Amino acid sequence: MVQNKIVLVTGGSRGLGKNMAISLAKKGLDVIVTYKSNKDGALAVVKEIEEIGNKAFAIQLNVDDIANFDLFFINLKKNLLEFLNVEKFDFLVNNAGVGTYETIENTTEDQFNNLVNIHFKAPFFITQKALPFLNTNGGVVNISTGLTRFSLPGYAAYAAAKGAVEVLSRYLAKELGDKKIRVNTVAPGAIETDFGGGVVRDNKDLNNFIGSQTALGRVGVPGDIGSVVAFLCTDDAEWINAQRIEVSGGQMI
DSSP: OOOOOEEEETTOSSHHHHHHHHHHHHTTOEEEEEESSOHHHHHHHHHHHHHHTOOEEEEEOOTTOGGGHHHHHHHHHHHIIIIISOSOEEEEEEOOOOOOOOOTTTOOHHHHHHHHIIIIIHHHHHHHHHGGGEEEEEEEEEEOOGGGTSOOTTOHHHHHHHHHHHHHHHHHHHHHGGGTOEEEEEEEOSBOSSGGGTHHHHOHHHHHHHHHTBTTSSOBOHHHHHHHHHHHTSGGGTTOOSOEEEESSSBTO
């Protein structure tokens, strides 16, 4: 029996990560989803993937707790053997994140450190520690934001951390090329999820404003992003490398 390709999605219990996991399963990949505290949500995603006909499991990971990354990968290796009978996987999607809305003037050091730890330091070191577990001809997808191209007040620290991830992606692509591991960045525009307290989804005025500033006339939904991430984890995307792919419907152009 041919082993399906396997992808690890951080923050896969809800929102964009959940949709990415489901979209990947629909492309024929087996999926590992991590969660910080929403175990029930993660197990529901696993069940949905299994109903599609693919294998999946969930494993706890707090991306803000970098000291425990080594233990996470020890546990991951055990779970790979138990659930999938393999020791390595093929793709890593660094998706887990948080949203903080605050002006530069009012951003605290704790808020800044939290955003940098989760959105830049975690992808850096998760990827570093994942390298012994990544098969050749696999890949890494880092999640950024349209806010690295256009600017909206209140997102400076968040967008700056994501800008660092975009630079990191290019360096990873350069350094991992000899292992035939592709590295790309997906940069969503505004999406209707519970991210950042659901501000885009629940604030009608903001939703309408963003739609009016988007060429296709609406804000995004999770499926707009998950399908692109899934595509990048298939052989159809084998010659796409070191790219920033913005998926925003033409926001702020």
